[in-house]
Ligand SMILES: NC(=O)C1=CN([C@@H]2O[C@H](COP(=O)(O)OP(=O)(O)OC[C@H]3O[C@@H](n4cnc5c(N)ncnc54)[C@H](OP(=O)(O)O)[C@@H]3O)[C@@H](O)[C@H]2O)C=CC1
Ligand SMILES: Cc1cn([C@H]2C[C@H](O)[C@@H](COP(=O)(O)OP(=O)(O)O[C@H]3O[C@@H](C)C(=O)[C@@H](O)[C@H]3O)O2)c(=O)[nH]c1=O
């Protein structure tokens with residue numbers, strides 16, 4: 001199976017390149033050859049790739065920067081996603097599009113299901129929601145996978161930020177009143193390979209549409225940080241104390257959802273896919289970064 005993926009250095013594309021193995025040949029397509037904000041570059045690159053499935057894993061992911069550059073985020077996350085889906089439809093190839101927990105406002109008291117009302121609190125979330133809608137409108141053979149709090153040995157992410165800050169700090173303030181599901185990009189890659197394998201042979205409508213896909217178990221950002229530093233200490237790093245602070249004490253340009261936990265039942269029922277427990281995958285990632 002040939003899988004074309006948007007982006008070159010992103011966490012999910014790097015993970016797919018690592019995990020493709022013998023199951024799939026991964027063709028990563030990024031700038032300048034494929035620029036999501038340029039429709040003709042998207043269609044030309046995807047046509048040349050001659051693939052069986054397209055994964056849209058590239059995005060404008062700078063959540064705070066998007067607040068002052070909503071047009072930029074929209075060009076990539078909304079218009080760009082639409083270009084990918086239209087090209088996939090024209091080529092007759094299914095598309096797998098990655099989206100986010102930040103499409104929700106976070107006011108619900110339980111994990112979000114796929115049909116719960118969306119209501120993004122920031123520009124990034126608005127652009128990603130618009131992207132989902134454009135993908136689903138452009139192509140009936142589409143799977144939208146909402147994931148969250150992605151980390152990996154690759155690129156920039158919260159886990160790597162914590163390890164970097166921990167090199168020079170004895171304590172850190174981390175918000176304890178935002179809860180969600182830390183998710184390993186390598187686990188996302190394994191699941192994407194499984195889902196891609198299924199959709200190329202099985203046209204059932206039950207396998208299309210929106211699905212929530214995150215690491216199992218929940219955490220606040222402070223819990224996540226404590227787990228990272230606990231694992232790091234077991235690998236010889238000096239301890240770092242986490243001060244559990246409130247969102248109000250960590251001001252940022254973008255407002256983030258207080259609850260962004262995602263209920264993964266639909267994915268489990270349709271595909272039989274379940275991601276590992278988040279603490280187990282954090283351990284794998286820390287072990288790679290601190291061998
Ligand atoms: N990171 C997270 O915590 C979460 C991410 N997601 C979603 O998961 C997906 C993957 O995220 P992740 O791997 O973490 O992303 P990263 O931030 O690690 O990487 C983003 C990728 O997008 C590429 N990119 C950005 N703009 C363009 C453009 N105009 N044209 C082509 N490529 C572009 C980058 O290219 P280059 O390599 O050239 O820099 C890079 O490869 C995204 O859809 C994201 O919205 C969902 C929930 C959480
Ligand atoms: C670095 C740091 C962050 N924080 C807080 C800020 C924020 O509320 C939370 C996480 O910070 P980040 O900047 O990593 O989070 P953020 O960039 O908002 O992460 C999001 O990225 C996008 C792409 C998504 O799709 C989301 O699922 C989510 O992963 O931790 C602290 O409290 N202390 C700190 O020292």
Ligand SMILES: [Mg+2]
Pocket residue numbers: 061062063
């Ligand atoms: Mg960030």
